[in-house]
Amino acid sequence: MTWTKETDEKKPLLLEFLFRKIVGKRCFGGYCLAGGDFLSSWKAFDDIGLAAFLSSDIWNPSAFEESSYGIGSLQVGTGLTTLGAIAIAAPLGIGMAFFLSEIAPIALRNAMKPLVELLAAVPSVVLGFVSIVLVGPFLASAFGLPNGLNALNGCILLAFMALPTVVSVAEDVTQAVPQAYKEASYALGANRWETLTRVTLPACYSGLISAAMLGVGRAVGETMTVLMATGNANAFPSGFFSSVRTLTATIAIEMGEVPTATTHYYALFACALVLFILTLAVNVVAERIATRLRKRGQ
Amino acid sequence: MWAGIASLIGCAGIVVAFVALLLFDIGRQGIPVLSWEFLTHFPREGMTEGGI
Numbered sequence: 001m002t003w004t005k006e007t008d009e010k011k012p013l014l015l016e017f018l019f020r021k022i023v024g025k026r027c028f029g030g031y032c033l034a035g036g037d038f039l040s041s042w043k044a045f046d047d048i049g050l051a052a053f054l055s056s057d058i059w060n061p062s063a064f065e066e067s068s069y070g071i072g073s074l075q076v077g078t079g080l081t082t083l084g085a086i087a088i089a090a091p092l093g094i095g096m097a098f099f100l101s102e103i104a105p106i107a108l109r110n111a112m113k114p115l116v117e118l119l120a121a122v123p124s125v126v127l128g129f130v131s132i133v134l135v136g137p138f139l140a141s142a143f144g145l146p147n148g149l150n151a152l153n154g155c156i157l158l159a160f161m162a163l164p165t166v167v168s169v170a171e172d173v174t175q176a177v178p179q180a181y182k183e184a185s186y187a188l189g190a191n192r193w194e195t196l197t198r199v200t201l202p203a204c205y206s207g208l209i210s211a212a213m214l215g216v217g218r219a220v221g222e223t224m225t226v227l228m229a230t231g232n233a234n235a236f237p238s239g240f241f242s243s244v245r246t247l248t249a250t251i252a253i254e255m256g257e258v259p260t261a262t263t264h265y266y267a268l269f270a271c272a273l274v275l276f277i278l279t280l281a282v283n284v285v286a287e288r289i290a291t292r293l294r295k296r297g298q
Numbered sequence: 299m300w301a302g303i304a305s306l307i308g309c310a311g312i313v314v315a316f317v318a319l320l321l322f323d324i325g326r327q328g329i330p331v332l333s334w335e336f337l338t339h340f341p342r343e344g345m346t347e348g349g350i
Contacts, residue, residue, distance in 0.1 A: 092312060
């Protein structure tokens with residue numbers, strides 16, 4: 001009986017077959033995009049020089065005398081907002097995931113989960129709006145700043161954008177820990193907190209790192225919220241209270257106004273390439289960790 | 299033990315409070331000015347009157 005059922009299931013659907021043919025091995029379209037992006041960036045590297053592009057911190061494409069295209073300060077801006085965001089989102093998200101899966105009664109959990117998932121459905125421009133009218137004035141009055149549009153503001157908003165990802169992945173890996181581990185721990189006389197920190201946490205450690213990395217992947221590429229929240233000062237940032245400009249924001253602001261086929265135009269493609277490599281690296285690492293976890297689980 | 303669990307509850311509380319504040323603030327300031335005219339009419343008087 002089970003044998004006939006299995007042969008039935010193995011028939012591939014026509015749609016699935018076609019989809020696999022068109023999309024190819026793995027993200028064929030992604031490779032095409034990256035290839036085209038790389039070709040365009042090449043012209044920028046030819047004009048500017050790869051080392052100068054990556055390390056110089058003066059981005060001034062419309063200078064009167066001599067334009068300079070260095071993304072040093074933009075990279076620092078992206079790094080600052082992303083790291084700050086994940087420093088907020090990882091503890092909050094993992095803490096909330098532990099609360100939801102281990103402590104909260106089912107009714108509370110069913111009420112709280114949709115609220116967090118609702119956060120993923122809020123358009124990023126609305127979060128940017130909130131950063132200007134709500135978080136900005138709050139930061140300005142709390143820390144005595146002239147205005148609240150700075151890296152910290154971007155970090156807070158990005159953290160809340162990354163939270164739905166972090167919470168749902170972290171909750172999944174927490175629930176994937178075998179019940180037998182916890183039962184054994186309780187049988188030895190450990191209480192809830194000891195079981196959580198000494199048994200559940202080590203068992204799903206790599207999954208939690210993967211959750212945080214996926215959150216980073218979400219935060220690196222975010223454009224509209226940081227564009228509105230961070231103030232976009234084109235200068236090397238001196239800390240979380242200074243206004244920063246990210247790679248994504250630079251592309252978004254300048255792409256619409258740049259003359260086609262100039263060095264500036266190609267330099268923006270090069271920015272996109274750097275961003276692409278960054279997000280790819282983060283996602284590959286997260287995927288690796290998740291796969292290793294899945295293999296170990298089997 | 300209770301301090302740890304309280305911190306987890308705190309994490310969840312902060313997130314829920316932020317989402318609630320966000321939705322509440324947008325609703326509080328947005329709903330009073332939302333009208334049928336705003337949604338259906340074209341802008342008038344140099345975009346100072348009319349709708350979207």
